[in-house]
Structure formats: structure tokens, C-alpha cells
Amino acid sequence: xxxxxxxxxxxxxxxxxxxxxxxxxxxxxxxxxxxxxxxxxxxxxxxxxxxxxxxxxxxxxxxxxxxxxxxxxxxxxxxxxxxxxxxxxxxxxxxxxxxxxxxxxxxxxxxxxxxxxxxxxxxxxxxxxxxxxxxxxxxxxxxxxxxxxxxxxxxxxxxxxxxxxxxxxxxxxxxxxxxxxxxxxxxxxxxxxxxxxxxxxxxxxxxxxxxxxxxxxxxxxxxxxxxxxxxxxxxxxxxxxxxxxxxxxxxxxxxxxxxxxxxxxxxxxxxxxxxxxxxxxxxxxxxxxxxxxxxxxxxxxxxxxxxxxxxxxxxxxxxxxxxxxxxxxxxxxxxxxxxxxxxxxxxxxxxxxxxxxxxxxxxxxxxxxxxxxxxxxxxxxxxxxxxxxxxxxxxxxxxxxxxxxxxxxxxxxxxxxxxxxxxxxxxxxxxxxxxxxxxxxxxxxxxxxxxxxxxxxxxxxxxxxxxxxxxxxxxxxxx
RNA sequence: GCUCCCUUCGUCUAGCGGUCAGGACGCGGCCCUCUCAAGGCUGAAACACGAGUUCGAUUCUCGUAGGGAGCGCCA
Numbered sequence: 031x032x033x034x035x036x037x038x039x040x041x042x043x044x045x046x047x048x049x050x051x052x053x054x055x056x057x058x059x060x061x062x063x064x065x066x067x068x069x070x071x072x073x074x075x076x077x078x079x080x081x082x083x084x085x086x087x088x089x090x091x092x093x094x095x096x097x098x099x100x101x102x103x104x105x106x107x108x109x110x111x112x113x114x115x116x117x118x119x120x121x122x123x124x125x126x127x128x129x130x131x132x133x134x135x136x137x138x139x140x141x142x143x144x145x146x147x148x149x150x151x152x153x154x155x156x157x158x159x160x161x162x163x164x165x166x167x168x169x170x171x172x173x174x175x176x177x178x179x180x181x182x183x184x185x186x187x188x189x190x191x192x193x194x195x196x197x198x199x200x201x202x203x204x205x206x207x208x209x210x211x212x213x214x215x216x217x218x219x220x221x222x223x224x225x226x227x228x229x230x231x232x233x234x235x236x237x238x239x240x241x242x243x244x245x246x247x248x249x250x251x252x253x254x255x256x257x258x259x260x261x262x263x264x265x266x267x268x269x270x271x272x273x274x275x276x277x278x279x280x281x282x283x284x285x286x287x288x289x290x291x292x293x294x295x296x297x298x299x300x301x302x303x304x305x306x307x308x309x310x311x312x313x314x315x316x317x318x319x320x321x322x323x324x325x326x327x328x329x330x331x332x333x334x335x336x337x338x339x340x341x342x343x344x345x346x347x348x349x350x351x352x353x354x355x356x357x358x359x360x361x362x363x364x365x366x367x368x369x370x371x372x373x374x375x376x377x378x379x380x381x382x383x384x385x386x387x388x389x390x391x392x393x394x395x396x397x398x399x400x401x402x403x404x405x406x407x408x409x410x411x412x413x414x415x416x417x418x419x420x421x422x423x424x425x426x427x428x429x430x431x432x433x434x435x436x437x438x439x440x441x442x443x444x445x446x447x448x449x450x451x452x453x454x455x456x457x458x459x460x461x462x463x464x465x466x467x468x469x470x471x472x473x474x475x476x477x478x479x480x481x482x483x484x485x486x487x488x489x490x491x492x493x494x495x496x497x498x499x500x501x502x503x504x505x506x507x508x509x
Numbered sequence: 510g511c512u513c514c515c516u517u518c519g520u521c522u523a524g525c526g527g528u529c530a531g532g533a534c535g536c537g538g539c540c541c542u543c544u545c546a547a548g549g550c551u552g553a554a555a556c557a558c559g560a561g562u563u564c565g566a567u568u569c570u571c572g573u574a575g576g577g578a579g580c581g582c583c584a
Contacts, residue, residue, distance in 0.1 A: 083583090156510075157579095157580055158510095186568050212582045216582085218553095218581085218583085220584090223584090239514070239577090241584095242513065243514090266514095273520090304521065306522090308521080329513060330521095331516095333515075336520095340534040343533085388547070474544055475541090478545095489542080
């Protein structure tokens, strides 16, 4: 139970603490979402902390990618971003405090020695551990700057009740004296996490389950510091479509890549929240519903595979059900990237209303909507061969004439005109719609013919029909 | 090797001792139809295995197998 008292209120404080060594991947995004949801559900505080103590691998680009990813998803935080690199003085103070209290000690062992015992232990079938050589006082070695090791208890078990895994227990004999500060004084991960979570009064630590094994040693540090323990919730990781660990070869793994690929943030969020968690048979959740219904305690313990197919379905669901104008706002970004001027055709909201149930992503929608905004090039060879044959001349001419007289250019009227023309010529709809479709779009695939006409617009439609007629006649003449 | 963790349709999951093991994605069929979709109806598809406990186990216990993570002066 998150319990931290502030001004008489019980308040939850969660944090998302990525290290900026790459993009914000979907696993991290889900962890962030869970943190966000837990905080929002209880009027708590969500903190963002950048764990950039690894100067070698951390980059400003990655920091930006994380920030951008959070923003795109709409996961706004209340405090931070805090950067660990700006807290080195604080860590140094705490290290000194531990040293003064005898809870930590200097270790002069060489890396070579450590590696040597590690190998021996592995060979002997043991778990490699520091042997405590310097634990009871070591001679300073000339010219060697010592590391600082945490004095881990030798006795007892560390037991904690993980909110998703249940009770986890590990014997202190399995743990060793971990390094908390390097020779240059820089702090290490397991130590900074504890100091930060303590200082930031984090009451609920939600993180990937690859940290389960770190938790007991962190708990020992908390105790050495006399700090109150937070609750822990370790969520399983996300695997690729094939069940293997997520990696570059699975395509999109960075959250922003999903934007590039045409997914709505709502869709990704909805997909992510359902990965490892459910609420009965419900599949679709608005952000508000997620906040109300989500409970970290109900999260699964097993790793789950990411299904792009299901994400696609959700994405289309949102494109179909969100107000077209709202989807259109997202679509602008793709039009810009594709170099299409949305001013040169139908309103994007109208476009969305007809294209939404025909495509899976906004990117596809963009690609397939070019014909409504720009001139079409050559007819698709196969489509033209099949539909722009001499027999198409009469239907095209007939529909062209009727359309030229049409005053109100809207789907219902357009549909009527096409039907009437077909009846008059005593042919099926296909005989007229298909040639017309190729004339209007250059291809045999497009929205229903009335909607296609509507989107292409009056002037363009008439011009394209004339052009197709010329093509048909030229072809007839050539035979 | 050692420690910790995990195991229901292909995938995401419901189940919390007695269910025809439910839903969703995907897949198949039918319907609708001017193409492609979307939609409607419908079908195939799962309790890893073995012992217990119990009148009765998917559900509880213990093993086995399989999988994952950690064992850093990385985070």
C-alpha cells in the first residue's frame, strides 16, 4: 500500500527512471504508463528521473528522445526531469555518511584479484561474489585509489512483498558487498537509485522485472540509511512478435518510431495497458478509464509478446471512432512529412471520415490519399488494361455528362447519379464504377465511388474523366 | 554453475475447487458489395508434464521439463 503522509493526506509518489542510452522503447513506455496511471489514480505525484550516471553511454540525444516520447504519449510528469549527474555532491555525502557509520568501507582489491576469485568461484560451481577481503579493515595500498563497498549484512533474509510478484525472499548469504563508489568517487547504480528514491520520497517503485535481483541489496541500503521502504512492483518485460527479446530486428521498438509509422498515441497507450493487464473482457480504454480501472496489483507476472496486428486493430479502431477532426490534427504531421499540401484538396476531417476504415495507420492513409491533393500520373498499367477498355467509353461519357450538370457535389447525390447512369445504360454498377475509379485515381482501388468523387472534387473529377476518355479513345484507335 | 522469477488457444488475456474453459487480435467460411476495406454471422484453436490433497482439480501442494532475469568499479 502506497502510504506516505503529507499534510495529513496519503499520497502516492511514483517515478519513471530511464537511462538515456537509446530511445524510449515500448517496455519503458509501458512502465512509464503504469507509473503515470498509479499516480493519477490516487491524486499522487509522478516523477521523471534521468539516470545518466553512465557518462560513457548516456547521450543528450537519448535524453531528448525520452522527453519527446513521453510528450507524444501524453505522459506528463509532476516533478523533474531530475538528472543524476547533477546530484553527485549529494551521493558523495551519503557515501561519506555510510563510511562514518561503518556501513561501508574502502576496498583496495585490484580488478585482477576480483576477476580471479570470480573465475575460481564459477569453476567451483558457486555464485561469484566478492569475498570480503577488505571488509574488516584493509591496508591502504600506495598509489591505489580505493572503491567504496557497502557492508551487506551476513545474516538473515531479505523479504519483501512485491505488488505484482508477491512475496520474494532471498538470503543475505547470496548477496555480497557491492561497490557503491568508484575510485574517482562516482556512485554506482544500485546506490544512486536508493538515495534518489529516498530523497524524492518515492512511495511506489514500478520498474522492469530485471531489477528483482537488485531489490534485496537496495533494501539493505535503505535500511543502513534508516530510510522507510517504498513498495515495489516489478512488471514483466515485453517480447517481440516472435517471443524473443525485443531488439532492433523487430522493427519499431522506439516509441517515436510508432509515430513515424502512423500510430495514434491513444492506440499505443491502449495496447500497452492491455499487455499484462486486463479488466474483464474490455479491450478499449480511454485514458480516463485506464486511470480509474488500472491497478498495478492486477498486473501479470509473465512476459508478453508484442503483437503488431493487435496494435493495428486498435489504431484503426481509434481512427474510426475518434472525432474525424481530432484524427485530422494528427494527420497534418504526416502530410507535412510526405510533402502533401492539405490545402489542395478536401478537408482532412472529411478525408479521415472516409479513409479511416480502409487503412491501419495514418501513414497508410497519407500514402493512399495523395490522389485527392495532387495530380495523378500515369494510370496503373494493370488497372487501365482491365478497366479503360473501349467498352468503357460510353459509361465514362455518360457519367461525365451527368456529373457536369450536377450542382450539389456531395456523396448522396453522387451515389444517385452513378446509380441512375448504370440503370440507364442497363449495366451493373461495376461496369461504370470501375472505369470511373481508374479515371479518378489511376488505380483500381479506392473508397466507394461516391466518396471517391466527393473527395476528388468536381473540377478535378471532370478533368480526370476527360483525360481517361482520351486514353480510351486513343487505345481504341490504336487497335 | 548458483540465486530469483515465469508457464491457459499462434498472440494478448478471463478464470480465483464443480464452467460446453469465456473474450479480443490473427486465421478460415458465409453474408453484404462498384474495387479495397469496414461491418454482420459463423468455424477451427489452449489449461507444459507427472505425482499428490480432495467426492471433484486449469484453479491448492510438491516435483519434472521448458523459458526468462540476475550474479560488474552497466544501468
